[in-house]
Amino acid sequence: MPQEFKLILKHLDNPGYTPDIECYLRHGGYDALKKALAIQPKDLPDGKKASPQEQIRDDVKLSGLRGRGGAGFSCGLKWSFVDRRSGKPIYLICNADESEPGTFKDRQIIHKDPHQLIEGMIVSCFANDVKLAYIYIRGEMPKGAKLLNAALKEARAKNFLGKNILGSGYDLEIHVHRGAGAYICGEETGLIESLEGKRPYPRIKPPYFPAVLGLYMCPTIVNNVETLCNVKHIVTMGGPEFAKLGTPNNTGTRIVSLSGQVKRPGYYEIEVGKATIGQLINDPAFGGGLLDGRKLKAVIPGGSSSKVLKAGEKFKLKRKIEGKDVEVETDMLDLPYDFDSLQQAGTMSGSSAIIVIDDSVDIVGALANLSEFYAHESCGQCTPCREGSLWMSKTLHRLTHGEGRKQDADYLVKIADNIPGGKTICAFGEACSWPVQSFVAKFKDEFVAKGAADEERRAKEKVQPKIATPAERKELTTAH
């Protein structure tokens, strides 16, 4: 039986656990920082010395930690790209913009255990010689911003922050910066522009890789809240020990946000890959199964941008069995919930948010809902994304309002296919296309049937299609 494995969520929901520093200290808080500051330079076999900072960075590499924000990129590798020779200051930004639909894990850490994040940040900053760091928190979390500010103040009072931290000679300041309701601020270069006081227009890469030309054109590290919390645990446990958690190349734990139509939606921390999608949905320890009398229709496995999985879909997964590479046919419910398996299934674990959709849901309506999100959130810099996301949303709108056409399914895919693949500045282009491409490919009958039914009705009534106005918007039809 798969179980929850609480590393980051260890204390935060326990009765009596509070977000103040005294409570955190009673639970071993800031021990990782003390440990990090006490590391001595180490002699290497080649006669060189490894600084304490290099040792922590090596440990993060050994831990195998992959970013928890969406792309799953190796944290150790990201840190190794930082330009340390430019002589410019290095900045670190915590991405607390959490706005990928379906995701609600960072919210828990920020509101219930802010010091865990702050300690993770201080250790990460120390390891990267960062003297000034920011927490970019989404504007819709005003309480979270206040809690973080209070926590930073407490940490300053105890000299975990500020000048000469705990007598180590290391100085660091962290400030909270609030966003103002735009999803694109979660994209790291959009976030940096926003932090510079501008519109959050993502920057083109190359040349604007944050590790070289980030905040104020200085080397910058952007990491997700959960990623930074993990660094604290890596320092405590040691990289190799951390790497034993989870599965090879998918190490550590992940907090899975489970929402939609299950009995027990919520956030569950697991060892990466040690539970399958089916277990997360059906196991009494997790989702507890579908609502009574319902059947599974689809699963969005990694936040709204990930490609949808259809109930009953099968994939060929590459596995190593007794040292041999074999392909194993795997049902979508039996996919281990990790980075690599989902990638092999043509989708991604993204922000580790599972949205469960049952047979009471109009799948066209579900996609229309998501497309409206993307049409609203495109920053508007790139024509394919700005226009394409809007066209897709308008087409889905007419399909869900009795004004569809038979060929709308193909039309949607044609638009979606023309957005991603290097035609846009940022990955939002992919993010808005993937749901459309996958929903239409996997549920094409339903899209075509809807359009055909509308055409039939119009033929009978001898009327032309009309444009449904926003005022006629209907709710997403579900059985309840």
Add this chain to the structure above:
Amino acid sequence: MSFSVPANLEAEIDELITHYPVKRSASLMLLHALQEHFGHISPEATQWVAKKLGLQPINVHELVTFYPMFRQSAPGKHQIKVCRTLSCALGGSHKLHEHFCTKLGLDPHAHGLQTTKDGKFSVEFVECLAGCGMAPVMMCNEDFFEGVSEKKADEILGGCK
């Protein structure tokens, strides 16, 4: 009506500016501070921020028009934001939005910001609020509510004085 920022707020703002090596970075934080105090960002507020940070007013105005949270006119005293996005839609957020609108005499089909005639309430749909597991979720001013039934919605309205 002349625009003036109280001394204590200006002191708070001056402190915020010190958080950044480049003043312009403080613009979002200044706009938040002013909107919290005045309820919205007037053209005078935009000019004030621009002057404070050594920017052109357009540099500030383009933020007010881009970021959804900033308002150019006063919304209701109690701002109700209901999440519209998928998980909440599956959990009944459209019914919740409709409930608020009907109760307050607003159009249940309009997604954008609507304010009651007495200026007491505004209701709008917003995108995912990062509370999807406890759908439907909403905010009332700074407060965040999860699993909002119609009964709970009425209690929230009742608590707005």
